[in-house]
Amino acid sequence: MSHRKTLLAASIIATLCVSGALYAQDTTQTTTTSTGVGALTRSQDTAQNSGNSAANAKQLATVTVTGIRASLQASMDTKRNADAIVDAITAEDIGKFPATNVAEALAQVPGVTLDRSIPGTQRVSIDGMDPSLNVSLLDGHPVAQAVWLFGDSPNRGFNYSLLPPEILGQLEIIKSPEARIVEGSLGGTVLMHTVQPLDVASGTISGSFGANYNDMVGSSRPNGSVFYSWHNSDKTFGVDVSAGHYEEFTSREGMENYGYTSVSSLNTSALAAGNTAIQNELNAGQIKPGDQVPNEVSASNFQQTEKRDSVLVNLQYRPNQNFESTLSLMYMRDNLNNVNQSMYPWATNQPGGITSLVEGPNGIIVGGTQAGTPCLNSTTCTSTANTTMDNYARGSTVTTKGVDWKGTYYGDGWRLAADLGVSASRNPMTQANKEIYYGGAFDWSLYSGAQYTDPSTANNPAYWADNGWGGNYETILYKSRDTYGQVDFSKDFDGFFNELLVGARYASHWESQVENAFTGAQVLTLDQIGYGGLTNLSGLSDLGLTDSFITHVQTAGYNAIRNAVLSTPGFGNARDANVYFDNTWAIQQQNTAAYVQANFGTDDVHGNVGVRFVHTQFTSSGYNVPTQCSVNDTFDCVFPTGFGWVTQKSSFTNWLPAVNVAWNITPDLILRGAASETVAYAPYNEMAPYFEANDNVLTAAGGNPDLKPYRSANFDSSLEWYFNDHSMFAASVFYKDVLNYIVNAATIQTRVNGSWTLPGYLQAAGNAQVAAGLCTAAGICQYDVTAPVNGGRAKVKGGTLSYQQAFGDSGFGVRANYTYSDGSTHTGGAMPYNSKNSYNIAPYFEQGPYSASLSYNWRSSYLAGGYVAGAASTYVDGFKELDGSAAYQINKNLSVSFNMLNLLNSKYYAYLGSKTQLSEEYVTGRQYMLEAHFKF
Numbered sequence: 001m002s003h004r005k006t007l008l009a010a011s012i013i014a015t016l017c018v019s020g021a022l023y024a025q026d027t028t029q030t031t032t033t034s035t036g037v038g039a040l041t042r043s044q045d046t047a048q049n050s051g052n053s054a055a056n057a058k059q060l061a062t063v064t065v066t067g068i069r070a071s072l073q074a075s076m077d078t079k080r081n082a083d084a085i086v087d088a089i090t091a092e093d094i095g096k097f098p099a100t101n102v103a104e105a106l107a108q109v110p111g112v113t114l115d116r117s118i119p120g121t122q123r124v125s126i127d128g129m130d131p132s133l134n135v136s137l138l139d140g141h142p143v144a145q146a147v148w149l150f151g152d153s154p155n156r157g158f159n160y161s162l163l164p165p166e167i168l169g170q171l172e173i174i175k176s177p178e179a180r181i182v183e184g185s186l187g188g189t190v191l192m193h194t195v196q197p198l199d200v201a202s203g204t205i206s207g208s209f210g211a212n213y214n215d216m217v218g219s220s221r222p223n224g225s226v227f228y229s230w231h232n233s234d235k236t237f238g239v240d241v242s243a244g245h246y247e248e249f250t251s252r253e254g255m256e257n258y259g260y261t262s263v264s265s266l267n268t269s270a271l272a273a274g275n276t277a278i279q280n281e282l283n284a285g286q287i288k289p290g291d292q293v294p295n296e297v298s299a300s301n302f303q304q305t306e307k308r309d310s311v312l313v314n315l316q317y318r319p320n321q322n323f324e325s326t327l328s329l330m331y332m333r334d335n336l337n338n339v340n341q342s343m344y345p346w347a348t349n350q351p352g353g354i355t356s357l358v359e360g361p362n363g364i365i366v367g368g369t370q371a372g373t374p375c376l377n378s379t380t381c382t383s384t385a386n387t388t389m390d391n392y393a394r395g396s397t398v399t400t401k402g403v404d405w406k407g408t409y410y411g412d413g414w415r416l417a418a419d420l421g422v423s424a425s426r427n428p429m430t431q432a433n434k435e436i437y438y439g440g441a442f443d444w445s446l447y448s449g450a451q452y453t454d455p456s457t458a459n460n461p462a463y464w465a466d467n468g469w470g471g472n473y474e475t476i477l478y479k480s481r482d483t484y485g486q487v488d489f490s491k492d493f494d495g496f497f498n499e500l501l502v503g504a505r506y507a508s509h510w511e512s513q514v515e516n517a518f519t520g521a522q523v524l525t526l527d528q529i530g531y532g533g534l535t536n537l538s539g540l541s542d543l544g545l546t547d548s549f550i551t552h553v554q555t556a557g558y559n560a561i562r563n564a565v566l567s568t569p570g571f572g573n574a575r576d577a578n579v580y581f582d583n584t585w586a587i588q589q590q591n592t593a594a595y596v597q598a599n600f601g602t603d604d605v606h607g608n609v610g611v612r613f614v615h616t617q618f619t620s621s622g623y624n625v626p627t628q629c630s631v632n633d634t635f636d637c638v639f640p641t642g643f644g645w646v647t648q649k650s651s652f653t654n655w656l657p658a659v660n661v662a663w664n665i666t667p668d669l670i671l672r673g674a675a676s677e678t679v680a681y682a683p684y685n686e687m688a689p690y691f692e693a694n695d696n697v698l699t700a701a702g703g704n705p706d707l708k709p710y711r712s713a714n715f716d717s718s719l720e721w722y723f724n725d726h727s728m729f730a731a732s733v734f735y736k737d738v739l740n741y742i743v744n745a746a747t748i749q750t751r752v753n754g755s756w757t758l759p760g761y762l763q764a765a766g767n768a769q770v771a772a773g774l775c776t777a778a779g780i781c782q783y784d785v786t787a788p789v790n791g792g793r794a795k796v797k798g799g800t801l802s803y804q805q806a807f808g809d810s811g812f813g814v815r816a817n818y819t820y821s822d823g824s825t826h827t828g829g830a831m832p833y834n835s836k837n838s839y840n841i842a843p844y845f846e847q848g849p850y851s852a853s854l855s856y857n858w859r860s861s862y863l864a865g866g867y868v869a870g871a872a873s874t875y876v877d878g879f880k881e882l883d884g885s886a887a888y889q890i891n892k893n894l895s896v897s898f899n900m901l902n903l904l905n906s907k908y909y910a911y912l913g914s915k916t917q918l919s920e921e922y923v924t925g926r927q928y929m930l931e932a933h934f935k936f
Helices: 003-025 054-061 068-081 091-096 102-106 263-272 277-283 538-542 558-566 577-583 627-632 761-771
Strands: 086-090 112-115 123-126 135-138 170-174 189-193 204-214 219-231 237-256 260-262 292-294 298-320 323-335 338-345 354-359 365-370 387-395 397-410 414-438 442-445 449-452 472-492 497-518 531-534 553-555 585-601 605-624 644-666 669-680 691-694 699-702 710-724 727-738 742-752 780-790 794-806 812-825 837-847 850-859 862-864 874-876 879-889 894-901 908-911 918-923 927-935
Touching: 068 086, 068 170, 068 710, 068 727, 068 794, 068 812, 068 837, 102 112, 102 123, 102 170, 112 850, 204 237, 237 538, 260 263, 263 277, 263 292, 263 354, 277 354, 292 365, 387 553, 387 558, 414 558, 472 558, 497 577, 538 918, 577 605, 577 627, 577 691, 627 742
Parallel strands: 135 189, 699 780
Antiparallel strands: 086 170, 112 123, 170 189, 204 219, 204 927, 219 237, 237 298, 237 918, 260 292, 298 323, 298 338, 323 397, 338 387, 354 365, 365 442, 387 414, 397 414, 414 472, 442 449, 472 497, 497 585, 531 553, 585 605, 605 644, 644 669, 669 710, 691 699, 710 727, 727 794, 742 780, 794 812, 812 837, 837 850, 850 879, 862 874, 874 908, 879 894, 894 927, 908 918
């Protein structure tokens, strides 16, 4: 047994000794039944691995509160009565505080931070941990989720933007694990509960309809939802239906840069082209050989129209007090088609045209000039300046279906529950790309972008065209499937230990993708593709970027880009072998678990102690292709032994002890302590043998089937003071000692450029890569490859402060929280998504028919991943957001609300190393939502 495990076991024993001493001081020895999460040990919630008591099921129905105070009190009561360290929010929180999705509602919880790298919040961190290291469950079961963005890196973090908040009644965030809770989380477990039909009045119908508007795109979209619930007069059978339609037009506008090149390397290529401008500046001491030059500054415009439809049906059967059964059916279809336009004047692609470079702080070149001559109506332009505009039309429709059943039999002091279900999600993504070219001269700045020397020519579509390469068309069929089944048994006892829980669970997750790229698209001018006029990117104006970035040519949009590629005569016959072999993979994870847990309690102390056994098996599959086949980029390949479709298996066994103790020092003052050991797992694709490359910028991402699970010893404690029915102050501390923390390692790998044999690629990009010394004439290139490795130990320590209070009968109140989280690997490196400081302040007012609230969130800088395949990990600067909400209750059946999000239009700024080394910066605009709500 390792020394670390010995320390954990000793801590658990010490905690039990404290609880035993407290019990010995209680001469009455009265057994109490806790509510909240503690009571969920008697629930049907599979996440809690036991069956639901009728009393607790009714408690969930109380989320149909009618005011902010009642809502906050319900959330506070859940926290107060729990055995573990828990936070909760209710449906009213989602409705009365500014939020468009579940993630934004979770931002009100201490320790929760959001990453806003793209419109539609996806990633949620808890206590400073990577979003992939959380577990999110809907009514106790997993929900399969396919990747929605072409080229994005899959992660285990739940994509809350795909889940309509209308179907939820309450959410709980469990921060200190219990043995009965599903494994897989280092940060926290998010339990999302839907409303059950036997817990609300028969004939209940409610819903909303309205519109949302984004000021940066100047467009509004409709949304609406309806909930209906019915049960018979005996309350033995009921059904409820939640249905919703949501649309949102979003945009992300900004500037990007893909990597840096040293001045010395750039000068070598410039001298080879007969250009001495860089050498002259080196000789004059104006710049240094080791200075880093941004490869390009890119004007980026991402636009997406989301159309989401969802239906959730619950059928509940309770013929008597001894038996209960629920069948849940789920269907979600989320259309997320988008267009991503990146216009990047290259600073390093044509060294022969560089006339000057400007050195800035920290050895970063922050500006320069590029000479060049534009070409009129030419698809074979040669110039010493290179501006390339990528135009990606991406089709994305995520379809998710699920069926889940749970049944519980209540005996005399015992319960037996069974749960099983399956959910599947698929997304047949597509991506059409037209990469047009302009050869005119420009000045560029890392602070303000590029400005063309002759704007009138640059804004003339006749000077833009494909340049030897007509783009391509790619498809990814992405699939995800979860199946599970479990059995739970609990038995009540008299005495200090009042309940014993045992259970077993099997879960299987399958994730796969098949990627194809079709080449040979026709070479066209911009007019032939479809000219869409000049841009008017107000977001770039807000960032202080140049006129050429704000106003430049563009295509006619999604359909024009797709048609220009797909209308090529005979298109679709030429399929790229390297893309298929490198990016087609599958992985299955199978978890077999069993647990035993004892709950204990008196009037003054309650909690639980238990252990969970988990056996995990991974099966990773992908292609291993001989080098010669990659060089020839061909499907006509003979695979020797050990090549072709290969499969690798690995398995791991873990024992996970956990203890939680809550001591009621006084009726209003509660001290909690918890110790546990947990495991979590790397994102699925990271465990697959794949290689996803961006041939234009020579970056790539790879997988590693040899990754081991994360393992962590965790210690948590909190002190909570409930000084009236609507008010509390709480302080908590947490410490996580992670034995195996997976990190991304960057390496330089010599690989075959998969695009080298594509028609026109050499002229468009390859020749410049050869001139820069990055590739050989045969297309053997130096790729910056990022891949995960077993990174050794890491530690996270920190704490939270949370406060909420209603100020008498004034109608005013406030809730606020602050989180400190200090995380680092054993080498001192940063941990992804870990902000050292974050806080939220949310004052509110509610009196009579009026209610209003504000919410201000801020988080300090943190490490995040690269945006495109293999892009270097970036740091994100501190981010702030101000949101507001106002509502008016017309009568008991009707109300209206107005939500305002991102009122500051805050800048998302990412950098490499120092803040002077730009990676990307974006704004997404302010969003306004006007809705009418009804309830009968």
